[in-house]
Amino acid sequence: MKQEIGSTPQHGLRCQPMNIAFTDSWLNSMQGLRLVIPTGCTVAGTAGGDGPEISRSILISAPFVAIIPVGAQLAAVADNNPAGWVIALKPGVLGQVSQLAFDVVPRWSRFWNPFLREAAGTLTTLHHADLIDAACADAFADVVSVHVALRYGHCAGAAVPDMPLTRQMLTRIEAFVHEHIAETILVGQLAVLVHMSASNFARAFKTATGTPPHLYVTLERVKFARTMLCQQTPPLVDVGARAGFRTQQHFTEVFHRYTGVTPRAYRLAHRTVGS
Template identity: 30%
Template sequence: MRSPAAPQNLPIDGFDAARWRALGGMRQEPPWQTLPDHVRRTSAGRPWQGLAVWHQVGPLGDLYVPPHDSHVILLRRGQPTRLLQRHGSQVGQTHLQRGDAVVLPTDTPSFWRSSAARDNIHIDLAPAWLQRAAGCDVALANCFGRSDTALAAFADLLLASLDNGASLSPAFGEHIAMALAIHLVEHYAQPRSAPRAQGSLSMRQMRQVADAVQGSLHERWPVARLAALAGLSPFHFARAFKASFGTTPHAWLQLQRMELAAQLVRGSRMPLEDIARQTGHPSAAHFSHAFRRHWGLAPSAYRRAG
């Protein structure tokens, strides 16, 4: 990731101080309601708790945006632009490239001046997700723009989900919100209270996690559920898990499923649909694709080779 732009003390020509002061008394609303004429698409109506995405398209011109109760992640979608911003008392400017990210903490009024038409993806995330991920109260730092491929990928995924059934699943929103929160805690947040230091999982914690997962590979195992087994926050669990197992929880879980799948494909005549269900895959087609990607052979070819 490219380093973030540092806050600066910059004069802002044409800045309307009276309009800025008025923001503090405005009622907090979802951002797409603050700028209704800029909204091309939104996740409004999806059953997501504390998570929203919307596509902003608008002309040049200064924007004064009141504070609201979500953290804001802005991803540039259009052509590069010079962007002058004020986040609360801090002012910064950057040359924003396609895919670059801006992070605005909750309860912060903001001012925006762009040299090119607005074409951005906004992700709004409730602070409760960060507290849940970190296991303590955390505060986000202002980020006036930097390259962040992970946040850009989240934005693309959320926007694409509006065109398929994934956006109608509450579980989809929960998984994305937690993954976003863990990323923000790791790269953008400062703890208000020092969390308990964690190195790696104890042998007991490793055994608890492995036994639970391997006994129920057909079930969903989001990071939050795994972390609860070890008695840790999702953020600290993800770090401690990688230190202990040498890989991420998601990659380890997929390895366990593929090991079991290989045993069942080669050592039994069980139908692929049943193996898919037993190894946590939603369909035989999804299972076959994952199996081939992992083992280099389709399940049917792997069975014949045995």
């Protein structure tokens, strides 16, 4: 007999559809962190405190995700049927390594992560087809926990030999770019984040990543646009604007340069594959 998600206190509750997670008292009582992944048009709001005098609140909507403390309050904004997933992250999934890694995973962070968006899409497809049970849900939660530990926490403060930028610095830069993807982003702004001059930062960033910072920002804009074209149906001009391109023509030219197709063709191809 198939074991449904959330059927026992031991299994399946770490990976919950958003409408269930909002009212699941057991998930809310867990210690650690939660990953919030809204899908469709759902906007999730979360609020809580980091101390007796420090309060935090953020709004999350696709294609962004967020990491919040488990104790934070979470609710949909003007949505009676919220869509998405809330995943309780398990620090011990990689043993002592991930225990230490999770200590530096940024709380109250909102960012864009294509892997996590794909995971949410797969979860939704399995859920709608009634093909996901408690064991499968726990497996997804474990994989996501490993990804978060390695991507945002593992050895984040360590510098790679001959590279003056630590992984923590690179994560800080990535988070800033994703948070401000719709805006003009200057190399000097990124350099300030790691307390370097623009010229020294540009050299250090290329050494660490193999890509100049201005090209990195452009490629992130293209990736962001691809995610929107795959997951949502806003007008193309809105996709370009939200990805930070100055005009629709500029969006089309840059997107075609790095993908080989226009945004319209990319969307139509994705719809054809999805159907």
